[in-house]
Amino acid sequence: MATTTRAGRLARNTDIIVAIGIVGIIVVMVLGVPAGWLDFLITLNITGSVLILLLAVFTKDPLEFSVLPSLLLTMTLFRLALNLSTTKLILLEAHAGQVIQQFGQFVIQGNPVVGFIVFCILVVVQFMVITKGAERVSEVGARFTLDAMPGKQMSIDADLNAGIITDQEARTRRLNIQQEADFYGAMDGASKFVKGDAIAAIIILLINIIGGFIIGMVTKGMAVTDALYTYTLLTIGDGLVTQIPALLISTATGLIVTRAASDSNLGQDLAKQLFRTPKALYITSGVLIALAIFGMPRVPMLMFAAATAGMGYYLQRSTAQAAKIESAAAVKNDMDETKKPENVMNMLGMDHMELEIGYALISLVDAGQGGDLLDRIILIRKQLAGELGFIVPVIRVRDNMNLQPNQYTIKLKGAEVASGELMTDHYLAFSGGIEDDSIQGVPTKEPAFGLDAKWINASVREQAELSGYTVVDAPTVLATHLTEILKTHAHEIISRQDVKKLMDHAKEQSPAVVEELIPDLLSLGQVQKVLSNLLRERVSVRDLVTILETLADSAPLTKDIDRLTEHVRQGLARQIVQPFLNPQKKLPVLTLEPRIEQMILDNLRPSDYGSYVNIDPNVLQKLLKKIGAQVEKIMLQGHNPVMLCAPVVRISLKRMTERQLPHLVILSYNELVQGIEVQALGMVVLD
Template identity: 70%
Template sequence: MATVLKRRFLDNTDILAAMGIVGIVVMMVVPLPASLLDILITLNISGSVLTLMLAVFAEDPLEFSALPSLLLIMTLFRLSLNISTTRLVLLDGYAGQVIQQFAQFVIRGNMVVGFIVFAILVIVQFIVITKGAERVSEVAARFTLDAMPGKQMSIDADLNAGMINEQQARDRRKAIQQEADFYGAMDGSTKFVKGDAIAAIIILFINIVGGFISGVAMQGMPLLEALQKYTMLTIGDGLVSQIPALLISTATGLVVTRAASDKNLGEDLSKQLFRNPKAMFITAGVLILLAFLGLPKLPMFIVAAALLGAGVLLQKSSKVSVVEETEAARESEIEASKKPENVLSLLQIDHMELELGYALIALVDVQQGGDLLDRIVLIRRQIASELGFIVPVIRVRDNMNLQPNQYVIKIRGSEIATGELLADHYMAMSSGFDDDSIPGTPTKEPAFGLDAKWINAKYREQAELNGWMVVDAPTVLATHITEVIKRQAWEILDRQDVKTLIDHVKEQAPSVVEELIPEILSLGQVQKVLSNLLRERVSIRDMVSILETLADQAQVTKDLDRLTEHVRQALARQILQPLVGKDKVLSVITLDPQIEQQILDSIQQSDYGTYLALDPKMLQVLVQGLTREVEKVVLKGLTPIVVCAPLVRINLKRVTERQLPQLMVLSYNELVQGVQVQAVGMVGMNHAS
């Protein structure tokens, strides 16, 4: 029965909250009996104490995220009670037993003392607690909002470095947003508490003056009797209102000042105030000295003795805890030595790694101005936009075995690229002619192999004026990483990455995924097709078109090379877009029909796909001819492109990608309408001579 009632209560808390807020507003208009006011005043006091206790025991400000709204509701509730009690005081000269007894208990019949106590209470709340909490909330909100970009970048850097996963990054971002919202709301809600303190002062004088006029003019009371009666009621009313307000203000200050702690207030105070016995001994000595100088000896000696005793106990417990920790550490080492070693973590290989020599560590150290981790985040976004797949986390670590200025890029534990950087220099890339006027250390740009120099920062402007392209060391490394990813994207992409991409497509176009996988093609077969596309830097961002084409063509053939060609034809406009200019002219190199036929006749089928079994001499003729034509095209400032039959295309690309990696190979089926093809060269049999 209790469980059912609890569940019904929790299910209807929104309705109860709405009814409570409406009831608070109604209290301002509808007269309430004194007995009901006694209950509501008691509820106000208990709610304030509960709020203060929750603030004391909260370990994180976000644990009490409802505090800003609660402050508004409690302030509105107190003002409603003030209006209701003022109505009863002025009409009946009586506002319930709580106010009556509270006034008699606190001020003990002395109006002057009661007025002074109330004034001090209001001053303490308004000037000390409320103003302090308001200022702390304002500063906390400002600094929290200013720190948001840095915290977001830190999360991206940790994610990129592999220290956290995607879910943890999302949780951290959500916590940062909630923290900013909380402190912003607290900054505004403290204004309600400040206004409540001001209203209490105004209501005090209204009640005294109004009550005096009501007692003398309407009830015919003597002047002194009316003044005494209504002053006592007013002070009692003010006390039962301001003491809860003081508790709420204190709770507000506690919450907004505990941003730097992860424990509750009691644990923090006990650990930080009583952790050093020397401080207690010195304090006790000061008290004893003051006692001998003439201050009351009994209280000084009592407190000093208590501090000395606490210091001795704390000193003994510290020694015992050190011994216990040492023994525990020794026992854990013994137990660990007896257990079998867990070597599973040593088997994991990262997708990508960036190892840095010690002289390059500053590039990733934010405190030294390093922004390489932020650049890597941007690289991952750029690759996702250009090639359509998510680059796995790139782990960045130092390697003392490298040269100080050396870095190494690895994929699946194998070194793919390396280079050297001078972190405090700029790289100036050649403008096409020798220029010895700028001193520097000759080098090669690592991504594209261009001639370059490492120059001092003071020569940067001169180099730029001379037509050199000047970039800093982090940009050189970021460019190299980007090119490595683009070049090796087909190798980086694994089945888990493909599963992630397909799951994303399934949210938008579930029918095409359900039709293709796993009924027609397996996840591994789809991965091979996507790898074939990435190998030639064809973007797989349009996954819907790719999967639809595979679903159609895989009904006819399961040959992955043929399926890749069909997908390329479906993506023909995307492939040609960066190759044609505004005039829609595509300059290409063609093959002699005789050579093309020999290539067709040499295509062999195997369990691993097709391959080109071409005669070595013929292959040499082909590569030499293509090399000559490519050189001519490049001298004209054009992109080297070869056009051939669809069955020839993929095999021709594979045999030329080592010697001519910059050569684009297209099939006739990829030449869409609207593009004018212009032959600028042809590879024939005469290139053999």
């Protein structure tokens, strides 16, 4: 228990230990250390280098060893500090500890020239091959990673929008992309430290040999051969004990930066990928046998030929056996799956919103062909979240070979609610007034609002814009249509689960009102119906706290959904009326003859599905024609169609008119907040 406690305390203080260690390296670099301590530090350097190399071999993904760039710099400083300490001891005392002495004797073997050549080859291999290669790979990796970041981000957004991944998974993948770019950028810089270390090793070697040779003869009275042997031995030993760890770390750097992300480590990948094809092993065996026949040493050639052939035979049998087992298991799984009721249940699932496209429109979705429709859908969902006050469910985008090539359909809960056709290589042009016959194109209807329009070539786009046409590309047409459909059907889209999420969010900000309202005064379903009524007339539910407070005040008086909706509208009056004010801050409206309002009120009938108006169809049709004529009149005057009526008939009048006049806004007198001046443009009179 005491050991565990000490280990935990040590783990919590690693930052202090590392800081002290780095300061210690600087101190060693300036002051040096005795020969006994130098043996200990050199052994520590070798141990750390071997550990780093092995970690690089067993690492599955470069980001698992993301501390390597900083570690590379620290180990380089540590080696330079050791170099300075050994140089001081070699030049002053002609002795630098047992480790350097033993390394020098082992390599030189009584011949200083051979030892010097071996050391130079070792430094050149590290400098010209491993370090330079790792530096180049790091540089290219950093560049490619940064160039690929926008595409990867778009891919993540597309997967998130398609519902393939969750928000948390998307955040994790974005963080991994950022860390990967930072890692390769840091490795690009850190590799230059290793390169500089190799150059410094050659310079230190020359200084130690030349300086030691002079000091040995001049100050210590050594003979020429003794001085040359002694200082060459010490210098070569010093170079080896620092350059061998440097070589190990350079190798680890190369392994990390050339390592592709995998589910296994380097050894497992080598075994799986290098020996996965028996044919390659058989051919290799044949080549070795041919070389033995043509005069190459037969014993090693035939030994390795037999080994590769045997390995190929073993792999061939293992692969065939594994294929049989896998096939049998797949058949069994298929049979088991067909017996499971869950498979049938999965087929019952239905996407809330779907966008199906013909094959000619796939380019609008495919990022590889420049399509950005998925990104536009993400922006649409964000925009509607701000406008409507709730998050629109994920919109599934899929191709449908049963559609015409240029056709698309928008589905709500599996049922088609809208469709249209696009010409991807054309622009849609529609005018707000006078048509220009010189603008040639294919006549059509703008799908979102039903305006007369035409598909034009890109060559006449500028001319059309100069003629006063509004010109948009095909993705914008589709995005606009989709946005309009989502706004129109928002009251059908919002579900109890969506309302539950809104309640949870509101509870974080105003827990008192949520706890008071649900479930004591109203159920979640009743709140959903009120919100649906608001969205049906495009009233945003973003100010949810005000809505809930109004419901909490009104629910003790009535549980009728329509009346509750009217109370909420009065609470949101300023927000509702604001968009319809003209630049003079006046509200242009149509009004109803009082006799019409009384007729609607007299014929109002309650039912289990809400109140309805029981008026003679002929009278109703005549009334709607009168309202339509007045609406058309004020629209020609440049005003939004807004009608003002009594609160008791407002929602009933809206239900009567919404089929033939869906864009007619109907307000009640109770929604006129203080300070708003009403401008009456006309009155609907029933003969």
